Amino acid sequence: MKLQYAGETNVGMKREHNEDNLLMFPEQDLYVVCDGIGGHNCGEVASQIAVDSMKAFYADTAKNDDVTWPYKIDKSLSLEENRLTASVKLSNRNIFETAKSDPLYDKMGTTFVGMHFANEKVVIAHVGDSRCYRISKGKMTQVTEDHTLLNDYIKLQPLTEEEIASFQYKNVIVRALGMKDGVLVDINHVTPEPGDIFLLCSDGLSGEVTDPNIVGTVNKFGDDLDGAVASLIKQACDNGGRDNVTVVLVRYLGK
16 A cells, blocks of 8 residues: 655643654554653653554564464454554553553553554554544545543533533543553544545644644645644644644555
């Protein structure tokens, strides 16, 4: 699968250090964004463990078909869906065990969103509120669903824009890597069309830049993915930059 990609992470305007991490692993067509939580330096430790664990797992399983996977195969999923899910669960376990081993890392965790291109499909997995969007023929749709208390409320009872803006627990995440010894991973797949762009981001982007401005920026820059990434991050910072900002763009060019 032919891909074009770009990505960047930025500390933003308010935080002292960056707890986000990204992974662009073109050798395995794997792209990931993680947003660490836990305060101090714990969040960036958790997000770094996640991206390191995923990269190592994909490298190991690519080299050796006989390598033992850490989790059983789910027969309801494809091989590549199983591979991505296993890598996320392994990342979760590694974060959880590191947190148990040192009080400094107690309660650290990270959100996760990632995608793997294989067999003319895009396999997408996520935990938390980092997002994946698909931009196809100039229109953008959100592929993932936020694992937040706000989203849980909205599913029970629709809220107005004013109610959403004033929601007291807007930033409460109900699912993240590293919080328990096991984790539920949301996974699906999309069949891309040539020219489709997939965007991964932390909530430092989605919380500061509206969807219309995101898709408008990506469409404006066209083939210049680096320019689009830089512009999106600048907009997030110009709009307050209250959190770290991470953006990855991947364009599917065809077989």
